[in-house]
Amino acid sequence: MSKRDPRRVAIVTGGAGGLGLAITRALISGGCAVLLTDIDGDAAAKAAASVEGECKATELDVTRKPEFEKVLELACSHWGGAGILVNNAALTKTTPIFDISGDEFDHVVAIALKGTFLGCQVLGRYFADQRYGRIINMASLAGQNGGAATGAHYAAAKGGILTLTKVFARELASAGVTVNAISPGPLDLDSVRNLLPPDKLASVVQSIPVGTLGDAGFVARLIELLTSPDAVSATGATYDLNGGLYLR
Numbered sequence: 001m002s003k004r005d006p007r008r009v010a011i012v013t014g015g016a017g018g019l020g021l022a023i024t025r026a027l028i029s030g031g032c033a034v035l036l037t038d039i040d041g042d043a044a045a046k047a048a049a050s051v052e053g054e055c056k057a058t059e060l061d062v063t064r065k066p067e068f069e070k071v072l073e074l075a076c077s078h079w080g081g082a083g084i085l086v087n088n089a090a091l092t093k094t095t096p097i098f099d100i101s102g103d104e105f106d107h108v109v110a111i112a113l114k115g116t117f118l119g120c121q122v123l124g125r126y127f128a129d130q131r132y133g134r135i136i137n138m139a140s141l142a143g144q145n146g147g148a149a150t151g152a153h154y155a156a157a158k159g160g161i162l163t164l165t166k167v168f169a170r171e172l173a174s175a176g177v178t179v180n181a182i183s184p185g186p187l188d189l190d191s192v193r194n195l196l197p198p199d200k201l202a203s204v205v206q207s208i209p210v211g212t213l214g215d216a217g218f219v220a221r222l223i224e225l226l227t228s229p230d231a232v233s234a235t236g237a238t239y240d241l242n243g244g245l246y247l248r
């Protein structure tokens with residue numbers, strides 16, 4: 001075991017690539033040790049090996065509560081505790097509304113919404129017992145405005161995450177645990193380029209008032225800031241990073 005200040009030990013879900021890996025790098029730059037988790041254990045191991053700093057990988061399917069419990073045990077046995085959870089895992093689908101099967105709906109919602117709930121439940125209880133914790137839930141612009149390119153299941157799950165964030169923030173505030181949501185618009189990531197054909201992507205970019213896709217590195221740095229020990233009063237909020245696509 002290499003003992004660390006538990007406040008600077010983070011668990012990131014869906015961390016094998018894209019934004020999850022950017023978040024891992026930002027947390028490590030900020031002085032954290034990171035347990036990088038993903039349903040794809042091999043990809044998680046590769047991603048962790050690509051990061052300079054204290055980063056350990058393990059497999060975690062966020063739809064399974066016992067797996068969250070095991071991941072927490074691993075962080076405790078390896079570093080002596082944990083203080084940060086980033087619920088980042090999701091499955092982004094663009095299936096047209098009338099083509100979404102019941103099974104596909106359940107699957108997408110189980111990963112994004114139930115996965116976030118289980119993470120908040122397992123780590124939230126542990127953090128409350130420790131009287132310290134920082135939870136970040138990855139939401140999306142789609143959860144606020146219904147979405148332009150993504151499917152109804154994805155948008156609805158992300159809307160649910162905004163509500164879950166408030167529920168857990170209220171429940172855990174007096175125990176020293178903050179819970180916030182991050183709500184980006186389309187980011188400059190492979191996941192977006194793979195989902196949208198070039199002409200559709202160009203029209204999405206054209207519709208963004210600031211004229212460019214969002215920067216994953218910046219989103220990750222905001223998360224690092226919100227998970228620092230002095231981020232005491234930031235809780236129950238949703239941070240919009242959508243280039244002006246949605247103003248409220």
Ligand SMILES: NC(=O)c1ccc[n+]([C@@H]2O[C@H](COP(=O)([O-])OP(=O)(O)OC[C@H]3O[C@@H](n4cnc5c(N)ncnc54)[C@H](O)[C@@H]3O)[C@@H](O)[C@H]2O)c1
Binds near residue numbers: 014060063111186188
């Ligand atoms: N990319 C964007 O433009 C954008 C915009 C708004 C919000 N977001 C949100 O940011 C987060 C990351 O986005 P991304 O583009 O990096 O996504 P991504 O698809 O590249 O990565 C998601 C990761 O989650 C993992 N995953 C899938 N199912 C899982 C499960 N059951 N358990 C654990 N891990 C699982 C995948 O293996 C993958 O590594 C997601 O929550 C997404 O909804 C992204």
